[in-house]
Amino acid sequence: MENIKISKICGLCEGCKNVIETTKAQLNKGKNVTLFKEVVHNKNANKFLNDLGAKIKTELTELNSNELVIIRAHGEPPKTFEYLNENRIKFKDCTCPNVKKIHNSTQEFMLKGYKIIIVGKQKHPEVVGTQGWCLGGAIVIETENDLEQLNEIKNDKLHLVCQTTFNSSKFDELEQKITEIAKQNNCELSVNKTICNAQKLINLYAVELAKESDIMIVVGGKNSSNSVELFKNVSYYCPSIFIEDIYTYAQELEANSIKINKTTRIGITAGASTLKEELIELKKLIESDLNKIN
Ligand code: SF4
Numbered sequence: 529m530e531n532i533k534i535s536k537i538c539g540l541c542e543g544c545k546n547v548i549e550t551t552k553a554q555l556n557k558g559k560n561v562t563l564f565k566e567v568v569h570n571k572n573a574n575k576f577l578n579d580l581g582a583k584i585k586t587e588l589t590e591l592n593s594n595e596l597v598i599i600r601a602h603g604e605p606p607k608t609f610e611y612l613n614e615n616r617i618k619f620k621d622c623t624c625p626n627v628k629k630i631h632n633s634t635q636e637f638m639l640k641g642y643k644i645i646i647v648g649k650q651k652h653p654e655v656v657g658t659q660g661w662c663l664g665g666a667i668v669i670e671t672e673n674d675l676e677q678l679n680e681i682k683n684d685k686l687h688l689v690c691q692t693t694f695n696s697s698k699f700d701e702l703e704q705k706i707t708e709i710a711k712q713n714n715c716e717l718s719v720n721k722t723i724c725n726a727q728k729l730i731n732l733y734a735v736e737l738a739k740e741s742d743i744m745i746v747v748g749g750k751n752s753s754n755s756v757e758l759f760k761n762v763s764y765y766c767p768s769i770f771i772e773d774i775y776t777y778a779q780e781l782e783a784n785s786i787k788i789n790k791t792t793r794i795g796i797t798a799g800a801s802t803l804k805e806e807l808i809e810l811k812k813l814i815e816s817d818l819n820k821i822n
Pocket residue numbers: 541542543544601602624625626627692693724725726727754800
């Protein structure tokens with residue numbers, strides 16, 4: 529049905545694709561593969577790899593030398609790699625190159641005497657990983673309430689980076705406030721808005737699709753920052769639902785009192801950790817359900 533459209537750019541980004549392809553390739557070689565923590569923030573993608581034979585472990589102490597460990601796209605702090613090396617545990621580091629760039633640049637700035645500020649979610653694994661690479665520690669700012677941490681810093685050099693999947697306009701608001709505080713405290717401030725391009729494009733295309741749709745369906749993990757963001761953005765333009773499991777779309781529509789028929793313009797998009805196959809399957813499912821209604 530032409531009125532059901534999947535956004536031109538959505539679903540698995542390069543970073544998540546790399547984790548999935550690397551895991552599949554190692555399993556195909558007959559390796560005993562273990563994913564260290566949820567490799568991407570999407571239950572179905574993790575289940576897909578689990579079904580292929582990859583185990584998922586969440587604690588370093590659970591890992592041992594007879595397995596090949598996959599490090600997720602969000603990255604890990606140095607202590608994880610130290611543990612793996614010390615215990616002779618083989619691993620494939622699938623930290624996304626965009627995240628690695630942040631680790632490298634923050635270290636460079638620290639060597640030049642800058643204090644690092646990360647705008648991002650306090651407990652997000654990418655932020656925790658980046659914090660770990662800032663060996664002298666980094667200040668994490670998630671909301672305005674966190675800004676008071678900057679009051680004590682005077683006559684210093686500050687370097688500001690951002691969680692790759694953080695909300696762009698929220699970053700801009702916080703950056704403005706941080707700039708004011710830096711000025712008042714006579715601090716030099718260098719800013720690198722490190723929001724991922726994949727994320728920006730997924731959002732841009734989703735919003736364009738939402739503008740010409742009657743309803744939008746966002747597929748993604750509820751713990752995935754970029755999917756949550758996507759949902760917020762498209763909801764502004766038309767009634768929208770956010771589902772983790774494509775087979776629950778009808779229930780979710782009902783729960784939100786949204787009715788669809790064969791002419792409803794339905795837009796489908798997904799966060800950067802969702803498999804494209806799931807979206808194609810969802811489109812088929814909706815078409816088949818609508819065809820059952822005469
Ligand atoms: S969203 Fe961007 S930064 Fe995050 S894993 Fe994907 S490509 Fe990398």
